[in-house]
Amino acid sequence: MKISNLKAERIVWVLLIVSLVLYGIDYLIFGRGGEIGFGFLGNLAFLPIYVLFVTLVVERVLKSREQAGIKQKLNMVIGAFFSEVGNRLLCDFSGFIQNAQELACHLRFTTQWVATDFAKAADFLEAEEIQADSRLGDLAALKCFLMEKRGFMLGLLENPNLLEHDEFTDLLWAVFHLIEELEARRSLDRLPGSDMNHLSVDIKRAYSHLIREWIMYMRHLQQDYPYLYSLAARTNPMNPDARVEVV
Numbered sequence: 001m002k003i004s005n006l007k008a009e010r011i012v013w014v015l016l017i018v019s020l021v022l023y024g025i026d027y028l029i030f031g032r033g034g035e036i037g038f039g040f041l042g043n044l045a046f047l048p049i050y051v052l053f054v055t056l057v058v059e060r061v062l063k064s065r066e067q068a069g070i071k072q073k074l075n076m077v078i079g080a081f082f083s084e085v086g087n088r089l090l091c092d093f094s095g096f097i098q099n100a101q102e103l104a105c106h107l108r109f110t111t112q113w114v115a116t117d118f119a120k121a122a123d124f125l126e127a128e129e130i131q132a133d134s135r136l137g138d139l140a141a142l143k144c145f146l147m148e149k150r151g152f153m154l155g156l157l158e159n160p161n162l163l164e165h166d167e168f169t170d171l172l173w174a175v176f177h178l179i180e181e182l183e184a185r186r187s188l189d190r191l192p193g194s195d196m197n198h199l200s201v202d203i204k205r206a207y208s209h210l211i212r213e214w215i216m217y218m219r220h221l222q223q224d225y226p227y228l229y230s231l232a233a234r235t236n237p238m239n240p241d242a243r244v245e246v247v
Contacts, residue, residue: 095137132204
C-alpha cells in the first residue's frame with residue numbers, strides 16, 4: 001500500500017511539473033501572461049464540474065457494469081443449484097403438495113413462452129395457497145437426498161455474490177432448516193400429528209421459495225440463454241409429458 005501511495009505521489013508531482021513547464025514555454029514564446037492566467041482560471045473553474053461529471057456519470061456506469069457482472073455470476077450459482085439439487089427437489093416436494101397438479105398446470109412452460117407468460121405464472125403463485133402435508137410423501141427419502149446434498153449447498157453459501165440476492169438466500173435457509181428438522185429426528189415413523197403438521201409447514205416454506213425462484217430463473221434463461229432454456233423446457237420437472245428428445 002505504501003509503495004502504491006508513493007507512486008501516486010510521484011505521478012502527481014510529475015504532472016504538476018509538466019504543466020508548469022508547458023505554461024512556461026507558452027509564456028516564453030508568446031509572452032501572453034494575461035491570457036495564460038485567464039485560461040488557467042477558466043480551467044480551474046471548470047474543474048469542479050468535471051469532478052462532478054466523473055463522480056456521478058462515470059461511477060454510475062462502472063457500478064452498473066459491476067452489478068451486471070455480479071448478477072451474471074449469481075445466475076450461474078442459481079443454475080448450478082437447480083442442476084444439482086433444485087430440479088430433483090421440485091419432483092420430490094410434489095409428493096407432499098396436495099394441489100401439486102393444479103400448480104403444475106400453470107407451470108408447464110414451453111419454448112414458445114415469453115416474458116408475459118412467466119409474469120402470469122408468477123402472479124398465479126402469489127395468489128395460490130400452497131397446501132403441503134408431510135404425511136403424503138416419503139420423508140425418509142427426502143431426508144436422505146437433502147443430507148446427501150448438504151455439503152454442496154454449504155459451498156453455495158460461501159459465495160459472496162449471494163449477498164445481492166435475498167430471495168435465493170432465503171431459499172437456501174429454508175432448505176437448510178428442513179434438513180435440520182429431519183436430521184434431528186432419529187426416526188420419521190409414527191411421529192405425532194402435531195409434529196407432522198410442523199414438518200408440513202417447513203416443507204411448504206421450502207417449496208414456496210423453491211418454486212418462485214425456479215420461475216425467476218427460467219425467465220432469465222428464456223431471455224438471455226435460449227439454448228439452455230430449450231433444454232430446461234424439455235426436462236421441465238413440473239411437466240410429466242416433457243421429453244428431452246427434440247421432436
